[in-house]
Amino acid sequence: xxxxxxxxxxxxxxxxxxxxxxxxxxxxxxxxxxxxxxxxxxxxxxxxxxxxxxxxxxxxxxxxxxxxxxxxxxxxxxxxxxxxxxxxxxxxxxxxxxxxxxxxxxxxxxxxxxxxxxxxxxxxxxxxxxxxxxxxxxxxxxxxxxxxxxxxxxxxxxxxxxxxxxxxxxxxxxxxxxxxxxxxxxxxxxxxxxxxxxxxxxxxxxxxxxxxxxxxxxxxxxxxxxxxxxxxxxxxxxxxxxxxxxxxxxxxxxxxxxxxxxxxxxxxxxxxxxxxxxxxxxxxxxxxxxxxxxxxxxxxxxxxxxxxxxxxxxxxxxxxxxxxxxxxxxxxxxxxxxxxxxxxxxxx
Amino acid sequence: xxxxxxxxxxxxxxxxxxxxxxxxxxxxxxxxxxxxxxxxxxxxxxxxxxxxxxxxxxxxxxxxxxxxxxxxxxxxxxxxxxxxxxxxxxxxxxxxxxxxxxxxxxxxxxxxxxxxxxxxxxxxxxxxxxxxxxxxxxxxxxxxxxxxxxxxxxxxxxxxxxxxxxxxxxxxxxxxxxxxxxxxxxxxxxxxxxxxxxxxxxxxxxxxxxxxxxxxxxxxxxxxxxxxxxxxxxxxxxxxxxxxxxxxxxxxxxxxxxxxxxxxxxxxxxxxxxxxxxxxxxxxxxxxxxxxxxxxxxxxxxxxxxxxxxxxxxxxxxxxxxxxxxxxxxxxxxxxxxxxxxxxxxxx
DNA sequence: CTGTTAGCGCCTTCAG
DNA sequence: CTGAAGGCGCTAACAG
Numbered sequence: 001x002x003x004x005x006x007x008x009x010x011x012x013x014x015x016x017x018x019x020x021x022x023x024x025x026x027x028x029x030x031x032x033x034x035x036x037x038x039x040x041x042x043x044x045x046x047x048x049x050x051x052x053x054x055x056x057x058x059x060x061x062x063x064x065x066x067x068x069x070x071x072x073x074x075x076x077x078x079x080x081x082x083x084x085x086x087x088x089x090x091x092x093x094x095x096x097x098x099x100x101x102x103x104x105x106x107x108x109x110x111x112x113x114x115x116x117x118x119x120x121x122x123x124x125x126x127x128x129x130x131x132x133x134x135x136x137x138x139x140x141x142x143x144x145x146x147x148x149x150x151x152x153x154x155x156x157x158x159x160x161x162x163x164x165x166x167x168x169x170x171x172x173x174x175x176x177x178x179x180x181x182x183x184x185x186x187x188x189x190x191x192x193x194x195x196x197x198x199x200x201x202x203x204x205x206x207x208x209x210x211x212x213x214x215x216x217x218x219x220x221x222x223x224x225x226x227x228x229x230x231x232x233x234x235x236x237x238x239x240x241x242x243x244x245x246x247x248x249x250x251x252x253x254x255x256x257x258x259x260x261x262x263x264x265x266x267x268x269x270x271x272x273x274x275x276x277x278x279x280x281x282x283x284x285x286x287x288x289x290x291x292x293x294x295x296x297x298x299x300x301x302x303x304x305x306x307x308x309x310x311x312x313x314x315x316x317x318x319x320x321x322x323x324x325x326x327x328x329x330x331x332x333x334x335x336x337x338x339x340x341x342x343x344x345x346x347x348x
Numbered sequence: 349x350x351x352x353x354x355x356x357x358x359x360x361x362x363x364x365x366x367x368x369x370x371x372x373x374x375x376x377x378x379x380x381x382x383x384x385x386x387x388x389x390x391x392x393x394x395x396x397x398x399x400x401x402x403x404x405x406x407x408x409x410x411x412x413x414x415x416x417x418x419x420x421x422x423x424x425x426x427x428x429x430x431x432x433x434x435x436x437x438x439x440x441x442x443x444x445x446x447x448x449x450x451x452x453x454x455x456x457x458x459x460x461x462x463x464x465x466x467x468x469x470x471x472x473x474x475x476x477x478x479x480x481x482x483x484x485x486x487x488x489x490x491x492x493x494x495x496x497x498x499x500x501x502x503x504x505x506x507x508x509x510x511x512x513x514x515x516x517x518x519x520x521x522x523x524x525x526x527x528x529x530x531x532x533x534x535x536x537x538x539x540x541x542x543x544x545x546x547x548x549x550x551x552x553x554x555x556x557x558x559x560x561x562x563x564x565x566x567x568x569x570x571x572x573x574x575x576x577x578x579x580x581x582x583x584x585x586x587x588x589x590x591x592x593x594x595x596x597x598x599x600x601x602x603x604x605x606x607x608x609x610x611x612x613x614x615x616x617x618x619x620x621x622x623x624x625x626x627x628x629x630x631x632x633x634x635x636x637x638x639x640x641x642x643x644x645x646x647x648x649x650x651x652x653x654x655x656x657x658x659x660x661x662x663x664x665x666x667x668x669x670x671x672x673x674x675x676x677x678x679x680x681x682x683x684x685x686x687x688x689x690x691x692x693x694x695x696x
Numbered sequence: 697c698t699g700t701t702a703g704c705g706c707c708t709t710c711a712g
Numbered sequence: 713c714t715g716a717a718g719g720c721g722c723t724a725a726c727a728g
Binding site: 017018019020021024031032033036055057058059060 | 697704705706
């Protein structure tokens with residue numbers, strides 16, 4: 001029945017034209033007569049023809065395989081699943097297909113799947129790198145002229161684009177949000193200054209204050225462990241200030257939870273008596289604390305951005321190592337009341 | 349630099365052998381001298397050769413593209429993400445790559461991506477069908493001789509294998525588990541008899557009782573809405589019986605939660621004073637109620653099964669429409685105490 | 697507008 | 713063990 005699959009030549013014969021003509025209609029060339037095109041199309045449908053992209057790719061000089069590779073460190077985590085969905089959306093509508101592989105944080109596996117994808121002629125690669133990935137691991141791909149964009153994590157020294165969350169802008173946005181609610185005494189609680197992420201978020205905190213026309217007060221920045229216990233500790237210190245804050249942006253979600261604990265221990269209800277903004281790094285605690293406003297990057301949006309960036313480079317034909325930073329989305333979940341509303345403010 | 353990619357002929361010249369020889373080492377033929385093989389391998393590495401699977405596939409008559417397609421109705425749902433991970437695991441270790449596409453329950457999108465995958469020459473397809481999928485939607489693929497296995501949902505009339513959870517066996521297993529704990533008065537609570545799933549689970553309930561040597565009592569089967577409220581209602585009725593049960597298997601998780609609510613309202617602690625088994629359809633409430641024992645199909649395991657089944661068919665060269673039903677895994681989470689232990693009993 | 701002629705990179709005989 | 717030849721399905725020049 002469908003043993004020998006039908007080829008252009010089959011349909012050429014059946015339609016009484018030449019293979020070239022068929023090829024032309026296949027790629028929607030305007031050089032072909034409208035009625036011929038219709039005839040050919042009909043025959044294709046009747047014979048159940050399916051285009052053989054492999055053959056086409058082989059013939060064409062370039063690597064326009066219409067396949068992009070997507071490798072993810074942990075698809076089990078909802079964040080990365082959504083990332084993949086975002087990629088899939090734009091990739092699909094561009095007529096591409098995506099290879100998806102999970103590495104489970106193993107660099108070895110990652111290298112294997114990338115190699116495998118290369119054999120299949122991917123025209124671009126998006127990767128959320130396994131932890132131990134180094135620039136050298138990506139060298140082979142980038143040197144082959146295949147556009148690569150890393151997402152979520154970043155591989156220093158690799159000649160590829162990368163998409164990470166914009167910690168400073170996100171935090172600044174959070175501060176402006178609080179200022180917009182009328183708060184003037186806004187703290188930044190939790191975390192230790194020894195890691196880069198802390199510095200970025202703290203910088204954003206200052207920028208946000210400045211943008212809102214509020215003064216920066218050194219004593220409103222309270223370091224502590226980046227943990228729930230740290231949050232309790234930090235809010236304790238802050239509330240003992242002569243002029244305690246009425247709102248805070250927290251270093252991360254764990255700290256924010258601790259801050260809520262600490263507030264409740266003082267008879268205050270977070271979200272009502274004191275505004276708390278957490279930094280939701282991995283979308284985990286989505287519905288855990290309804291009273292909590294969170295700053296988080298929308299993984300699906302990030303996936304879409306990554307795919308768009310990649311497609312742009314693919315179409316440009318040249319892989320430019322263009323460093324990019326995603327914008328972070330601020331999701332405001334209003335406290336109090338069942339079915340808390342979700343409002344979204346997107347950054348420019 | 350790497351503009352004109354290196355081909356077998358390049359490496360043949362560089363290694364001072366013929367292309368045939370190179371081809372032979374590529375497929376690990378024993379017909380080639382060990383030292384020649386080493387030489388060739390070295391040159392390949394030096395020149396950065398990458399195998400062109402597209403060309404190979406084109407040449408070979410059959411469709412051994414080493415690509416399988418995976419289309420999923422909602423990757424956003426953790427269940428399906430895990431399913432994909434399971435597929436990925438076995439597919440990767442078999443040297444295949446997977447195309448992954450999300451349909452968001454749209455049959456149109458589903459048809460598009462399947463068509464697209466076909467153009468790329470997938471050698472098999474796993475699909476968790478969008479809701480409205482009919483046998484006719486899968487006909488084109490199956491008729492082309494491409495093995496197809498559906499997972500989670502099943503498409504009646506389609507000539508393909510399918511993997512669905514074995515409701516009867518799972519429920520029976522749950523009952524036997526409870527009987528093994530010493531319970532003799534075991535109820536089946538919640539759900540309405542008008543859907544097939546109810547009938548399957550209820551049948552399993554009877555089978556489980558029989559297997560445990562316990563009598564089946566009509567009054568221990570209490571129908572109600574398949575909701576949390578339904579669970580409260582059902583446990584209420586059950587406890588008003590002259591001879592109330594000491595344990596129950598619930599129609600689904602929502603009912604189980606309601607049963608827990610109802611028990612607590614009576615001053616009983618689920619998991620201690622009364623054993624509750626829920627049917628966790630979509631892995632959602634994983635850690636929500638530690639006192640709850642759940643029967644659930646492990647999505648990752650299901651993915652692996654699906655992939656294995658598919659690969660078997662691919663290797664057999666012939667797509668047999670072999671209907672298969674997955675076994676359901678019983679995960680026993682022991683109540684009481686932090687960090688509840690997880691024990692797994694697998695069905696045969 | 698349509699037909700002809702070459703290959704793309706690889707794999708399989710078939711003889712050396 | 714190696715070299716030569718042919719072809720997979722498709723496209724890119726050229727000719728008609």
